[in-house]
Amino acid sequence: MVEPKGKGVRTCIGCRCQSGKRDLKRIVRCSDGSVRYDATGRLPGRGAYVCSVECMNAALKAKKLQGALKVAVSSENAAAIAEELGKAFAEDEGR
Ligand SMILES: [Zn+2]
Secondary structure: OOOOOOOOOOEEOOOOOEOOOOOOEEEEEOOOOOEEEEOOOOOOOEEEEEOOHHHHHHHHHOOHHHHHHOOOOOHHHHHHHHHHHHHHHHHHHOO
8 A cells, every 4th residue: 555645635444435524533553563543643653544443443354454554453452442443433423
């Protein structure tokens, strides 16, 4: 996958939809190799975008998340990210 530099179009790694209709959430690989949900969208490191928790889980299962971030993601790590994403998307719903 070729990642556009700067303000390119963001594509969900799960369903490949592009930002516009729905906000995509960023998952980032930190310098220490851990993977986390990036609430600010500004953390340094390689990032991947998802439009829903379902897409995050689908991308994880298909190893697309690992491929996009070029790092292994443990099940504990994935569960933590899914929880954070779930909260973030729930907050969006309430806006
Ligand atoms: Zn998606």
